[in-house]
Amino acid sequence: MSDLSRPNGPKIIAVANQKGGVGKTTTAINLAAALVEEGKRVLLVDLDPQGNASTGLGIELEDRVYTTYELLLEDIDLDEVIQDTDYQGLLIVPATVDLSSADIELISNEKRSFLLHDALRQTQMDRYELDYILIDCPPSLNLLTVNAMIASHSILVPLQSEFFALEGLSQLMMTIREVRQTGNKDLRIEGVVLTMYDKRNNLSQQVEQDARSNLGDLVFETMIPRNVRVSEAPSYAMPVLAYDPQSKGAEAYRDLAKELIKNNV
Numbered sequence: 001m002s003d004l005s006r007p008n009g010p011k012i013i014a015v016a017n018q019k020g021g022v023g024k025t026t027t028a029i030n031l032a033a034a035l036v037e038e039g040k041r042v043l044l045v046d047l048d049p050q051g052n053a054s055t056g057l058g059i060e061l062e063d064r065v066y067t068t069y070e071l072l073l074e075d076i077d078l079d080e081v082i083q084d085t086d087y088q089g090l091l092i093v094p095a096t097v098d099l100s101s102a103d104i105e106l107i108s109n110e111k112r113s114f115l116l117h118d119a120l121r122q123t124q125m126d127r128y129e130l131d132y133i134l135i136d137c138p139p140s141l142n143l144l145t146v147n148a149m150i151a152s153h154s155i156l157v158p159l160q161s162e163f164f165a166l167e168g169l170s171q172l173m174m175t176i177r178e179v180r181q182t183g184n185k186d187l188r189i190e191g192v193v194l195t196m197y198d199k200r201n202n203l204s205q206q207v208e209q210d211a212r213s214n215l216g217d218l219v220f221e222t223m224i225p226r227n228v229r230v231s232e233a234p235s236y237a238m239p240v241l242a243y244d245p246q247s248k249g250a251e252a253y254r255d256l257a258k259e260l261i262k263n264n265v
């Protein structure tokens with residue numbers, strides 16, 4: 001097995017929050033693209049059966065022959081599942097709806113929680129010379145998300161700046177604690193990033209205050225503004241950094257990448 005303990009191997013970060021629509025996929029795609037702009041080599045693992053990260057990076061359905069499903073459940077060469085994207089330095093393992101049955105198929109598998117962990121630690125992984133692996137998690141705390149948490153060094157939590165935003169966090173933190181006890185004692189929280197932030201909206205400001213007072217340093221200084229260019233980019237199958245490089249959204253994801261890198265030196 002390859003030794004992925006830092007600093008030699010890639011840093012593996014799961015982008016997770018069991019709430020849907022909070023900006024996980026958007027953050028996974030655009031943070032990955034921003035890290036690439038910083039000269040990093042990044043692999044994005046699409047762990048959501050909806051495959052939104054794959055679509056958002058322009059991987060057509062017919063090009064998703066070997067996917068995260070095969071990565072987890074079949075003994076397959078990494079070269080078959082890891083694909084290039086249009087962005088040099090950004091690689092992807094795409095997903096399709098096939099992955100939705102993995103949860104059930106895995107139940108009888110003794111290693112069911114460690115499949116992604118083991119897949120990402122194959123010796124073959126070394127030749128991609130990755131700096132980061134980002135995992136785009138599904139909107140649930142199911143076995144796929146547990147696989148991501150066991151495989152990862154840290155969790156990055158997008159928090160949508162809206163009412164009830166912090167409500168789901170205690171459940172997420174509980175799952176993280178369980179994972180620390182059962183399979184990954186070193187699992188850290190990379191940070192919580194406020195998404196779809198609207199500085200003119202009192203509610204956004206309230207969520208920010210609550211998050212910073214409850215979670216302190218865990219909250220990234222960088223906040224991702226609500227920005228129409230961010231929401232348009234996926235329909236052009238591009239990160240917003242490529243779709244509109246000067247947009248507020250692109251700038252924010254660049255700042256987030258820089259803050260992440262700074263926190264990891």
Ligand code: ADP
Nearest residue numbers: 020021022023024025026196225226227230231
């Ligand atoms: P998740 O992966 O958590 O379900 P998504 O990343 O798919 O969430 O985001 C949910 C929706 O919100 C998508 O339509 C996305 O385009 C939109 N969205 C995400 N971030 C922003 C943003 N900063 N500004 C505007 N729209 C956003």
Ligand code: MG
Nearest residue numbers: 024025048052
């Ligand atoms: Mg998503």
